[in-house]
Amino acid sequence: MENRTKIKIKDAFDSILRADYLSIDRIKDLSQLSGYYVDPFNTTSSILQKQDNFISGRRGTGKTTALMKGYFECLKTLQKGKNSEYFYSNKILPLYIDLSNCNDLFEKNNLSLLEIHFVL
Numbered sequence: 427m428e429n430r431t432k433i434k435i436k437d438a439f440d441s442i443l444r445a446d447y448l449s450i451d452r453i454k455d456l457s458q459l460s461g462y463y464v465d466p467f468n469t470t471s472s473i474l475q476k477q478d479n480f481i482s483g484r485r486g487t488g489k490t491t492a493l494m495k496g497y498f499e500c501l502k503t504l505q506k507g508k509n510s511e512y513f514y515s516n517k518i519l520p521l522y523i524d525l526s527n528c529n530d531l532f533e534k535n536n537l538s539l540l541e542i543h544f545v546l
Contacts, residue, residue, distance in 0.1 A: 438462065448494055457496040463495045470495050474512050496520075 448455045465471075467529070469488070473479055477506040481489050499518035502508040510518075 452496075453501070456494060456501070459494055460498050463491065465492070465495070470499065471512065474499060528536065 450460060463470075468490040469481075473481070473492060481492065483489050497520045498511050499510045500518040502510040503513050503516060503518045
């Protein structure tokens with residue numbers, strides 16, 4: 427097998443291992459994720475509807491991966507030349523707030539910190 431092909435296969439498996447380590451600002455990684463993502467339970471459509479959603483599941487079942495796929499679909503609506511599988515002419519601005527980094531918000535009961543975490 428050609429070395430270049432081996433590197434591509436390794437990169438694909440490395441990116442599959444932990445979607446929660448993907449950075450939301452690395453479009454190439456999100457695009458790669460979108461390319462191999464399989465959604466047998468139509469989770470992405472559920473995430474992208476206008477109503478509030480609650481996602482639950484055991485560790486490793488793909489919750490973060492589904493969120494990243496949905497985030498990327500929203501980003502595609504803002505890029506010229508990209509077509510989203512879920513949106514047609516609407517422009518959708520995705521917001522991703524990682525509450526695991528907001529512990530001080532809940533410890534101090536200080537809602538003024540919400541703005542700081544929202545901007546971050």
